[in-house]
Amino acid sequence: MTAKRFLIPAAAAAALAFTALPAQAQQAAAKTGPVAVIDMAKVFANYDKFEDVRESLKNEIKTEGAKAETLAAKVQSLQAVLQAGTISQESEEYLTKAVELKNAQTNLQAEQMRISQRFMKKEAELYKEIYRDVTNMVKMWCERKGYSLVIRFKSEGVEEASQTGDILQGMNRLVVYHTPQDDITDTIIYALDKTYASTSGKPIRDQEKLAAEAQAEAAAARSAAAAPGVTR
Numbered sequence: 001m002t003a004k005r006f007l008i009p010a011a012a013a014a015a016l017a018f019t020a021l022p023a024q025a026q027q028a029a030a031k032t033g034p035v036a037v038i039d040m041a042k043v044f045a046n047y048d049k050f051e052d053v054r055e056s057l058k059n060e061i062k063t064e065g066a067k068a069e070t071l072a073a074k075v076q077s078l079q080a081v082l083q084a085g086t087i088s089q090e091s092e093e094y095l096t097k098a099v100e101l102k103n104a105q106t107n108l109q110a111e112q113m114r115i116s117q118r119f120m121k122k123e124a125e126l127y128k129e130i131y132r133d134v135t136n137m138v139k140m141w142c143e144r145k146g147y148s149l150v151i152r153f154k155s156e157g158v159e160e161a162s163q164t165g166d167i168l169q170g171m172n173r174l175v176v177y178h179t180p181q182d183d184i185t186d187t188i189i190y191a192l193d194k195t196y197a198s199t200s201g202k203p204i205r206d207q208e209k210l211a212a213e214a215q216a217e218a219a220a221a222r223s224a225a226a227a228p229g230v231t232r
Helices: 010-019 023-030 040-046 048-083 092-145 164-171 185-200 207-226
Strands: 035-038 149-152
Touching: 035 185, 040 048, 040 092, 040 185, 048 092, 048 185, 092 185
Parallel strands: 035 149
Antiparallel strands: none
16 A cells, blocks of 8 residues: 655745754844944044044154154254265265264164054054944944844945045945934944043034034135135
């Protein structure tokens, strides 16, 4: 007697296949939530802590550069003496100045390299610290709101671009469409600035106000340059 064959509907087969998955895989699938996007470049540019630490780094570089500036001035002075032609190239004094110039140039190059290497390392540490702040805040926000994936994107699209390269880059961006509520960029910036303000004691900067002031200054400069009677 031939055994009867039972055909299982496709939907039922899929359900059975899912129930056969390991519990860990089922749990992961069950936790899948909405997707968010974030403009990391905008976050970095508007995070108050990043601006403060970067400004501090600039001042430190300026202070460290004082020694290099002294050495550079010495090199220029010795070069001017040797090129003036007031000292005979056959004299002992000329030879002494030439050796002194060579040593000064060597010292200047070594100092410039030391400063460059030191601050390249400090800049890398700065970016790492800011990136850690941002990703930790994103993680906390997603866990609170139920997001399961955050995609990095560029908020400025083709509409804002004027150069061919920028237009092509905008056309090739990964995120083609998203709803406004899925863009958590401004939310993360605000949360970061609020946290930084609570630890640094500094008030949160109004980024929109700063941008408006910068635009007003640029417009005033353009108007002044275009005014009649202004010599260029």
